Amino acid sequence: MILIVGGAGYIGSHVNKVLNEKGYDTLILDNFSYGHQELVQWGEVVEGDLGDGELLDRIFQEYPITGVMHFAAFTYVGESVTHPAKYYHNNTSNTLNLLRSMIKNKVRNFIFSSTCAVYGFPEKIPLTEDHPLDPINPYGRSKLMVEQMLHDFSQAYDFNYISLRYFNAAGCDPEIETGEWHEPETHLIPLILDAARGIRDKVSIFGTDYPTPDGTCIRDYIHVLDLASAHIKAMEYLEKNNKSQIFNLGNGQGFSVREVIECCRKVTGKNIQAVDEDRRPGDPPVLLGSSKKAKELLDWKVEWVELEDIITSAWKWHEKLYQELKTR
Ligand code: UFG
Numbered sequence: 455m456i457l458i459v460g461g462a463g464y465i466g467s468h469v470n471k472v473l474n475e476k477g478y479d480t481l482i483l484d485n486f487s488y489g490h491q492e493l494v495q496w497g498e499v500v501e502g503d504l505g506d507g508e509l510l511d512r513i514f515q516e517y518p519i520t521g522v523m524h525f526a527a528f529t530y531v532g533e534s535v536t537h538p539a540k541y542y543h544n545n546t547s548n549t550l551n552l553l554r555s556m557i558k559n560k561v562r563n564f565i566f567s568s569t570c571a572v573y574g575f576p577e578k579i580p581l582t583e584d585h586p587l588d589p590i591n592p593y594g595r596s597k598l599m600v601e602q603m604l605h606d607f608s609q610a611y612d613f614n615y616i617s618l619r620y621f622n623a624a625g626c627d628p629e630i631e632t633g634e635w636h637e638p639e640t641h642l643i644p645l646i647l648d649a650a651r652g653i654r655d656k657v658s659i660f661g662t663d664y665p666t667p668d669g670t671c672i673r674d675y676i677h678v679l680d681l682a683s684a685h686i687k688a689m690e691y692l693e694k695n696n697k698s699q700i701f702n703l704g705n706g707q708g709f710s711v712r713e714v715i716e717c718c719r720k721v722t723g724k725n726i727q728a729v730d731e732d733r734r735p736g737d738p739p740v741l742l743g744s745s746k747k748a749k750e751l752l753d754w755k756v757e758w759v760e761l762e763d764i765i766t767s768a769w770k771w772h773e774k775l776y777q778e779l780k781t782r
Contacts, residue, residue: 455479457519460526462489465623467632470496472682481517493632504548514559521563521689531736534593545596557611563692564615565685570741572598580744583700591736608698616688621674621704621743625764626771633771646715647772650722659711661733670711672740674704677758687752704743705756721765
């Protein structure tokens with residue numbers, strides 16, 4: 455049985471769905487601070503907090519957990535600058551709590567949701583796993599500290615991990631059973647889709663003077679189901695090889711903010727209004743990853759190659775979110 459910490463969130467709920475489709479038993483631990491009950495449709499659920507060491511010990515003693523996937527983190531980069539304690543407490547200190555309980559209860563396989571934010575400003579594109587690590591905000595540092603703990607734990611204890619550095623997670627389950635539901639929403643694609651639906655009157659373009667072909671930031675958008683398949687392959691790799699690893703997970707293609715908006719116009723058929731604004735602090739001009747290592751060692755493949763398909767899947771979910779879920 456796999457313990458999915460934060461399984462009621464965007465990425466965790468997709469991984470939970472795919473694990474169950476593949477025949478794994480899952481147990482979700484979520485405190486529902488940002489997660490949603492509606493997104494947990496597979497596996498068993500325990501409502502509780504990572505800070506609760508007794509609860510963690512009880513879970514490891516009562517359930518036959520063989521591996522842990524950890525998605526429960528705060529991810530608002532801007533908020534991490536104004537409320538760093540919240541980020542170090544939840545993302546770093548609570549993760550330490552989880553790791554200690556795993557060691558104590560002899561659960562040795564751990565998959566960690568890391569981020570391309572650990573790199574900071576890129577010196578070289580595409581980013582590879584050996585690029586220098588110099589995060590530029592507390593969010594990225596809170597995740598890097600966990601990577602450092604993981605390294606030390608794997609040296610000292612009977613413990614193996616895989617750290618997955620996601621680029622920009624995008625898209626949703628095409629069967630629209632789960633999807634992206636952040637409150638507040640700050641991510642580009644769902645905000646553009648809000649504008650397409652008329653929930654917002656426009657979308658802001660943060661910065662038009664970047665050193666990129668059209669002056670707007672370039673990101674690497676990776677479908678959430680491609681992230682999900684990598685998690686399963688990562689867990690299988692740990693079970694087979696007993697060897698810790700760090701992998702980038704990106705699509706390998708870069709799209710500018712203007713290109714993403716244009717693609718959303720095409721998918722939705724709506725004339726989405728976009729307004730040029732100042733840069734958002736802390737945004738690197740280009741984040742683009744090489745996932746060669748994951749492809750080679752995990753035998754992982756990106757299935758969702760086209761941005762248009764990724765956005766189409768997000769648009770389908772967006773309909774359900776506003777027609778059914780947010781009206782309750
Ligand atoms: N953007 C806009 N307008 C908006 C929202 C975003 O122009 O209304 C731009 C941003 O400036 C950025 C791009 O769209 O250039 C993508 O922004 P997102 O907020 O969707 O995603 P980020 O790249 O900021 O964030 C992602 C993850 C974070 C992670 C970060 C690493 O969501 O968890 O990558 O840099 F920390």
